[in-house]
Amino acid sequence: MALSKLEQLYRQVIVDHSSHPHHYGDMTDPTQAVELHNPSCGDLIEVQVKLMEDHIQDIRFSGSGCTISRASASMMTDLMKGKTIAEARQLINAFSLMMQGSTPQQEEIFGDAMMLQTVSKFPTRIKCATLAWKALEKALEPA
């Protein structure tokens, strides 16, 4: 049956992140917060960060979204906590390339988010996976 293909997209790790997202909910004292909207489906994700000098001391997200967008946001927060701004920007860039279909040189840098590579084979869902990453990219823009 054709649904077997779905298993490539909805891997257990992805579904776990979506049902029990990490770093979900508001932060009390963010230094930056960016809300982004996926205009095609109405999903909304807010990413909050607490920047300390040149690194991300804390990061959280909230909002409503599909399995892919929630899982991706959750995986991203795991990955970004403690990274420097420069490292975070590099990861965002590399993730964007991976979503466009290129294979990353060092898969291990992505942690759980590596599981999202299959999203690149579902073109209509790439926007779901990149929403949180785009919000973080905005949050890291110099004021």
Next chain:
Amino acid sequence: MKLNAEKIRNDFPILSQSVNDEPLIYLDSAATAQKPLAVLDAVQSYYETSNANVHRGVHTLADRATSQYEAVREKTRAFIHAADSAEVLFTRGATTSLNWVAKSWGEANVKAGDEIVITIMEHHANLIPWQQLAKKTGAALNYIHLTADGQLDMEEAARLITNKTKIVAVTHCSNVLGTINPIKELAQLAHQAGAVIVVDGAQAVPHMPIDVQELDADFYAFSGHKMLAPTGTGVLYGKRALLEQMEPVEFGGEMIDFVYEQDSTWTELPWKFETGTPNIAGTIGLGVAIDYLNEQDRTAIHEHGQLLLQRLWPQLQQIEGLTIYGPQDIAQRTGVISFNLDGLHPHDVATALDMEGIAVRAGHHCAQPLMRELDVPATVRASFYLYNTPEEVDRFVASLQAVKEFFANGFI
């Protein structure tokens, strides 16, 4: 007359393909309908035999193109039962049609303190033009809400439409809920209050016979692409007396009478609104789409949609955790059904159905205020048309069951 969907399908080459290794089931006709061969052939043949600019040349091809193009205007007039073909303006689609009314009639007739009444179930195309008009003029924009059964609250409509109301803008059929609205009754309320009624017919014209005079609509807008015609075609019907008073929205070639260095005059209806070279090939395709729909009989098309819904409805009700939005009375609907499965995001459901070869729409359907009213971020929408079969309905239900089970326990 009963539709023979199996036979009709032969006219739509796109439907006989596999998607993700499954036979395609196209349930997204409310977004855009597929095109029959006759329409595709007409477009091709126009370019092969008659291509020329309309209303300009004296040569034979120009005359041929012009008469083919203008013949569609008369065909369209008959199709919606307008009194006069000069009341049929060709546009790029319903969105353009509605914007023209807001921009031309609206800006000339609405002022601060006036009121515009629309409904909470409007597509953004029949919402934002009025919102912009209200902002520009200082008029109030008021909304008719829904009854518990997803129909327009006509008591609220009667309260809201007052002698301050200048415009009542309402969709004939909801693109999300499928609700068929009582246009005649709303037109009466509008006219008693001295207002005009603007009807968005994009979801109605493909499915049922339309008589703009019987409805007493002042303006009636629709798109070609939802009724088997090419994209980029559309119609604005307006009562002649109103169109006569209105200024064109765009200016340029074709719509002029005399042009001087400092001033110009406009040509007569309907051409004073139609500036620039129009979508000639698409409009000729629209004419063939009208022939096709007339041949099938639009009452039969509506009844076919009803039959499919009657088959679908009880099966959907047996799926636990499935919520259907809009009227529970199928007779109040076109072939459109929006729903959600408990705990599943519409996007995930739509991707899963796509793997089964089934094309549905997931999202807010360009109706964000309605989504807020229903208190959901988005829905899944399946929309049926004349080429869908009862077997497709059954396969759709079986796939929905499989999708639900997959997300409940099918993960690796």
